[in-house]
Amino acid sequence: MEQLVDDHLYRVYRLCCWLVQDRLVAEDITQEVFLRAYQHLPNFRGDSKVETWLYRIAVNECKRYRRSWSFRNLFYQADPLVPGFTELEEEVMQKEEWRQLVTTVSKLPYRHRQMLILCYFEELSAEEIAEVLGISTGAVYTRLHRAREKLKALLLKEGEDWT
Amino acid sequence: MDIEKGLRLLAKREQKAFKADAEHLKQIEQNIFAQVKGRKKSGSGRIAAILACSVLIAVTSAGVTSEFGQESSKNWSQEKESVPVSDYFVQRQLESMKELMWVYGGVNIEKMSRSPLDGVFLDAKEALLLEDKRRKLHVVLFPEGYQADQIKIKEDFTRSHDITYTFENARLKAERLPLRASGPTYVYAFQNILFLTNNLEFQADVKYAYELAQKKAAMLQSFSLEPSAFIYLSNDKQGRIYADLGWREEALKQIARLSMQPVFENRPYKGSLPSVFLARHNPTAIVIYNDGKGRDQSVRYRWVEQTKTWELEEKQSLPAKDFAKQER
Numbered sequence: 264m265e266q267l268v269d270d271h272l273y274r275v276y277r278l279c280c281w282l283v284q285d286r287l288v289a290e291d292i293t294q295e296v297f298l299r300a301y302q303h304l305p306n307f308r309g310d311s312k313v314e315t316w317l318y319r320i321a322v323n324e325c326k327r328y329r330r331s332w333s334f335r336n337l338f339y340q341a342d343p344l345v346p347g348f349t350e351l352e353e354e355v356m357q358k359e360e361w362r363q364l365v366t367t368v369s370k371l372p373y374r375h376r377q378m379l380i381l382c383y384f385e386e387l388s389a390e391e392i393a394e395v396l397g398i399s400t401g402a403v404y405t406r407l408h409r410a411r412e413k414l415k416a417l418l419l420k421e422g423e424d425w426t
Numbered sequence: 427m428d429i430e431k432g433l434r435l436l437a438k439r440e441q442k443a444f445k446a447d448a449e450h451l452k453q454i455e456q457n458i459f460a461q462v463k464g465r466k467k468s469g470s471g472r473i474a475a476i477l478a479c480s481v482l483i484a485v486t487s488a489g490v491t492s493e494f495g496q497e498s499s500k501n502w503s504q505e506k507e508s509v510p511v512s513d514y515f516v517q518r519q520l521e522s523m524k525e526l527m528w529v530y531g532g533v534n535i536e537k538m539s540r541s542p543l544d545g546v547f548l549d550a551k552e553a554l555l556l557e558d559k560r561r562k563l564h565v566v567l568f569p570e571g572y573q574a575d576q577i578k579i580k581e582d583f584t585r586s587h588d589i590t591y592t593f594e595n596a597r598l599k600a601e602r603l604p605l606r607a608s609g610p611t612y613v614y615a616f617q618n619i620l621f622l623t624n625n626l627e628f629q630a631d632v633k634y635a636y637e638l639a640q641k642k643a644a645m646l647q648s649f650s651l652e653p654s655a656f657i658y659l660s661n662d663k664q665g666r667i668y669a670d671l672g673w674r675e676e677a678l679k680q681i682a683r684l685s686m687q688p689v690f691e692n693r694p695y696k697g698s699l700p701s702v703f704l705a706r707h708n709p710t711a712i713v714i715y716n717d718g719k720g721r722d723q724s725v726r727y728r729w730v731e732q733t734k735t736w737e738l739e740e741k742q743s744l745p746a747k748d749f750a751k752q753e754r
Contacts, residue, residue: 264462268455276454277444290454297458364432383437415429 264301271317272297274385278318281380282325284369292328296321311394318387318395322377329373367417375410382407516552516567523565523619524556528667529660530642531635533628534558541565543622546605548597561628566620575615579622581607645701645714649724649742656703656712671706677729678704680736684727685713711736722746 275296279289299320311319368379381392389403396403520538527533537557541564544553552567568574581591582604590604591611612629614621616636623629643653657671659678668678685700700715709729717723722744727736 265459268458272451272455272458273446276446276451280444281440293454294458294461298461301462360432364436368433368436379433383433384440386437411429411433414433418429 264304267300267304267313267317268297271314274314275317275321278321278380278385279325281384282322282377283328288328292321292324295324299324312391315387315391315394318381318385318391319397322381322395363418363421367414367421371410371414371417374406375413378403378406378410379414519567520554520565525657525667526639527632527635529635529658530638531631532660533631533635543605546599546602547593547620548599558628561625562623563625563628563632564622566622568618568620570618572618573615574618574620577613577615577620579611579613581611583610642701642703644747645722646703646712648722648744648747649712649714651703651712655707656705659702659704659711668704671704673704676734677709677736681711681713681727681729684736685715710739716746720746 272293276289276293279292279296280286283289283292296317300317368376371379378392381387381395382389387395389400389407392403393400398406524535527535535556535558539555539557541553541555543564543566546553547566547568549572550566550568554565554567556563556565566574577596578594579591580594581589583589589607589609591607592598592604607624609624612623612626614629614633614636621629621632623632639658642658646653646656657668659668659682669675681702681704685702698716700713703712703714705711709731711727711729713725713727715723724742724744725738726740726742728739729735730737
C-alpha cells in the first residue's frame with residue numbers, strides 16, 4: 264500500500280485538482296481514492312495498469328463529488344487563474360488569445376473538459392482513456408472530437424478564430 | 427491559431443504550473459495511512475467473518491462439490507478467490523506464484539488463508555497458507571533482495587508427540603517460538619520466498635516447478651526474449667489458464683503438434699524435446715529446441731485467425747547450450 268501511495272499520489276492528486284479545480288476538495292477526493300483502492304486491492308486482478316485503475320477511481324470520485332448536494336449547493340467555483348507567459352509561448356501565441364483559451368477550457372462543460380484533461384494534460388493514450396472511463400476507444404475519439412469542436416465554437420463566440 | 431497546438435501548450439503550462447510541495451503531499455499521505463489503519467482495525471473482524479463464512483460454505487456444500495471434484499481441480503477460475511493480503515505487490519507476486527506452480531509443477535492452488543507463521547519472522551511481508559486438493563504449503567514472503575535460502579530450520583524430535591522447530595539466520599519473534607509440528611517440516615527457498623510443508627512430495631513439486639521455470643526462462647533469454655512476456659505451454663495441461671489469455675484449444679493442439687516436427691524430421695533425434703511458449707499479449711508462439719547437431723533453434727509462429735492455422739514467421743539459430751539435460 265505504501266508503495267502504491269508513494270508511486271501514484273502526486274499524479275492522482277494533480278488529476279483531481281484539474282478535474283474539480285479546487286485543491287482542498289481534490290485533497291479529500293485523493294484520500295478517498297486511495298482508501299477505495301486499499302479496500303479493493305485484493306480484488307484487483309491486474310487486468311489494467313495500476314495507474315489506469317487509480318485514475319478510474321479518481322474520475323469516478325470526482326464525478327460523484329460533482330453530483331453531490333454540497334457541490335451543487337454550497338461551493339462556488341472560483342474563476343480560474345490565467346497562467347503567466349514564457350517567452351516561447353509569447354512567440355507562438357498572442358496574449359489575448361492565450362487568455363481566452365485558458366478561460367474557455369476551464370468553462371467547458373465537465374464531460375468535455377474531462378476528455379481534454381485526460382488526453383492533453385495527463386497525456387494518456389486513447390486506449391488508456393478508454394480504460395479509465397470504461398468506454399470503447401472509438402468513443403474516446405468521438406468524445407475528444409466533440410470536446411475540441413465545442414471549444415472552437417465557444418472561442419468563436421468570443422471572437423477568436425481557432426482552427 | 428491551431429487549437430491542437432494551443433491545447434498542447436496549455437497542457438505543458440499546466441503541468442509546469444502544478445506545484446504540490448512535498449510537505450503537503452506528505453500530509454495527505456499520512457492522512458491516508460491513518461485512515462487505512464482505522465479501517466484495518468475495524469476490518470479485521472470482517473476478514474475473520476469472511477474466512478469463517480468460506481469455511482462454513484465449504485463444509486455445508488461438501489456433498490455437492492465432491493461430485494464435481496475432478497472437474498474443479500482443472501478449473502483455473504476457482505482459484506480466483508480474494509486473498510487477505512495488505513500489499514498490492516504481494517498480491518501480484520502471489521498471482522504469478524500460483525501461475526508458475528500450475529504451469530510448471532501441475533500444482534493447483536485452490537485456497538489461500540493466513541498462515542500460523544504470520545508474525546513469526548520479523549522481516550517477512552506476509553505469511554500465507556496455500557492449499558491444493560489435499561496438501562498444505564506455508565509461504566513466507568520477504569522483501570525484495572532478501573535471501574530466504576539463508577534461513578535454516580532447526581527441528582527437535584527428542585520428544586515424540588511433541589515435535590518442535592525454530593529457525594536460524596532470521597530475525598524471529600521470540601514469544602511465538604518454538605513452533606509445533608506433527609512430523610518433519612520440509613523447506614525450500616527461492617530468492618525472497620520461503621516455502622514450508624509437512625508433505626515431502628509437495629516440497630518436491632514446488633522445487634521442481636521453480637527450477638523448471640528458471641530453465642525455461644533461460645531458454646527464452648538466450649534468444650533475447652523477455653520471459654515475462656510468455657507463458658510456457660505445459661504438455662499435459664492445456665487448461666483454463668491459456669483460455670484466460672485468449673488461446674483456443676484448437677490453436678494449442680496445433681502448436682503442440684507443430685512443435686514436435688523436428689523430433690520426427692531428424693531421426694535419430696538426440697536433441698531436447700521442443701518447448702512451446704505462448705505470447706501473453708499477441709497471437710504468437712515460440713518453439714525452442716536443441717537440434718542434436720550442436721545448435722539451439724527458435725521458431726516463431728503467428729496464429730492466423732482467418733485460416734485458423736499457425737504460420738511460420740521467423741527462424742533463429744544459436745550455438746547449443748545443453749537444453750536436453752534440462753528436461754525432466
